[in-house]
Amino acid sequence: MRRIKLWDKEFEISHPFEEIQAAIQKMAAQMKRDLEGKNALFVCILNGSFMFAADLMKELELPDAEISFLKLASYSGTASTGDIRELIGLNENMTGRTVVVLEDIVDSGHTIADVISQINDRGAKEVKIATLLFKPAALKTKIHLDYVGIEIPNDFIVGYGLDFDRRGRNLKDIYTLVK
Numbered sequence: 001m002r003r004i005k006l007w008d009k010e011f012e013i014s015h016p017f018e019e020i021q022a023a024i025q026k027m028a029a030q031m032k033r034d035l036e037g038k039n040a041l042f043v044c045i046l047n048g049s050f051m052f053a054a055d056l057m058k059e060l061e062l063p064d065a066e067i068s069f070l071k072l073a074s075y076s077g078t079a080s081t082g083d084i085r086e087l088i089g090l091n092e093n094m095t096g097r098t099v100v101v102l103e104d105i106v107d108s109g110h111t112i113a114d115v116i117s118q119i120n121d122r123g124a125k126e127v128k129i130a131t132l133l134f135k136p137a138a139l140k141t142k143i144h145l146d147y148v149g150i151e152i153p154n155d156f157i158v159g160y161g162l163d164f165d166r167r168g169r170n171l172k173d174i175y176t177l178v179k
Helices: 017-035 050-060 110-121
Strands: 003-006 009-015 041-046 066-076 079-088 098-106 126-134 147-151 174-177
Touching (some): 017 098, 017 126, 041 050, 066 110
Parallel strands (some): 041 066, 041 098, 098 126
Antiparallel strands (some): 009 174
């Protein structure tokens, strides 16, 4: 499907599944080199990162890696509210560990900055950030991203885990809002 309609909005394919998978494979190869033997804890930010995290973890081949989940909410419709609410929290011991945050998309950077602060407060040795998608033009805070899959313009997107008012997460490709 080149174009889809979700609610009252039209979207057009911008990143096909094959491009997404190639970006994930490249990220996984770099992570495997960087994290070998570090007993890394991966923290998947739900809901949007579930597809990215699943595909990435299959590619990693790090037998000592662990994964956990953190559910946050900050979007309403097509815009970030700026209010980050924690819906499911972190329970793992992070003291002295390498923690890799898996995020679907970094735009303003506020959510990821908040997560980094929480993980550092729990005594992590180091925090690395892996994002499938990055919108440099939307960034409003200073953060360092260790692994970036695809840089994209500051457009609203859906698919591959990202939604528009609960719809579109199941799409295997990524679609951009048609203006």
